Amino acid sequence: MAEAHATTPDGVPVGGRTAEGVEQEVRPAPGRAEIPLLDAVRSHERASAFIVACDEFLDAQGFTEHGFRHANLVGHIAFNVLTHLGRDPRIAELAAVAGYLHDIGNVISRADHGQTGALIAYDVLKELDVAPADMALIMSAIGNHEEQYGQSVSDVSAAVILADKSDVHRSRVRKGASIVMDIHDRVNYAVTQSFLRVDAEHHTLTLELEIDTAISQVLEYFEIFLERMIMCRRAAQTLGCQFRITVNGVPVL
Numbered sequence: 001m002a003e004a005h006a007t008t009p010d011g012v013p014v015g016g017r018t019a020e021g022v023e024q025e026v027r028p029a030p031g032r033a034e035i036p037l038l039d040a041v042r043s044h045e046r047a048s049a050f051i052v053a054c055d056e057f058l059d060a061q062g063f064t065e066h067g068f069r070h071a072n073l074v075g076h077i078a079f080n081v082l083t084h085l086g087r088d089p090r091i092a093e094l095a096a097v098a099g100y101l102h103d104i105g106n107v108i109s110r111a112d113h114g115q116t117g118a119l120i121a122y123d124v125l126k127e128l129d130v131a132p133a134d135m136a137l138i139m140s141a142i143g144n145h146e147e148q149y150g151q152s153v154s155d156v157s158a159a160v161i162l163a164d165k166s167d168v169h170r171s172r173v174r175k176g177a178s179i180v181m182d183i184h185d186r187v188n189y190a191v192t193q194s195f196l197r198v199d200a201e202h203h204t205l206t207l208e209l210e211i212d213t214a215i216s217q218v219l220e221y222f223e224i225f226l227e228r229m230i231m232c233r234r235a236a237q238t239l240g241c242q243f244r245i246t247v248n249g250v251p252v253l
C-alpha cells in the first residue's frame, strides 16, 4: 500500500478501499473524536431498513453495491476531508451524516434519488431533534450529490460529492456481474485500490487509483466518469482546493 502513494507523499489518505476491498484505516486527525450524530443515525431503525432495501433494489436494477459499506465509507471520507482541512468539527459531523444517508432515496426510485433522499433524511433528522440549520446543510448535500444536476452548495455538500465519487472499487461489483458486457462493472472491477488524499498545506485533494489495465483501460474510466470528475473539481474548488487524480502513481489530472 505504501508504494501506491509514493508519488504523492504529502497529505493524508482520508479514506478508500484497500486491495482487499475493506475500508482503509485512516490516521486520526487532530481533534478527531466520536461522531455522535452519525452513531444516532446509524442506530435509526427505519433508516437502516431503507439502506438495506436500497441495496436490494439497486441490485435488481444492475447497479453496483450501495449498502452499508458505501454509506459508511462515504460518511467517513466526507468527515475526514473536512477534518483534515481544519473545518469545524460540527460541520464535519454533518458531512458524515449526509454522506451516510446520501443514497437513501434509492428506496423510492433511482431517478432523482438525491431529491427523495433529502426528504427521507428530513424525517430521520427531525426525529433525532437536529437543529433546522444543520438539517438544511445535510438535506442540501444529499439533494445535490447526483452529477445530473448537483451543485456543491456548501462545504458539507462538497465533501459528500468528493467522497461519493471516490468510491470506485472492485468490491462494489456484484457477484455474477459481467465485466465483459458492462463498462461500469468492468471499470469498477479494474480499480484495485482507491484513496482520496488531502494535502491541507498545498490545498490539493488527490484521488489515487490503482487500475488493472489488463481489465480496463484508463480511458474507459474517464469515458464513464468524466462528469463525476468535473463535479469533483468544482467541489474541491468550493473547499479552496485543487482536484487531482493519479492512476498507478502517474498524475493524469
Ligand SMILES: [Fe+2]
Pocket: 102, 103, 113, 145, 146
Ligand atoms: Fe447517489
Ligand SMILES: [Fe+2]
Pocket: 070, 074, 102, 103, 164
Ligand atoms: Fe453514492
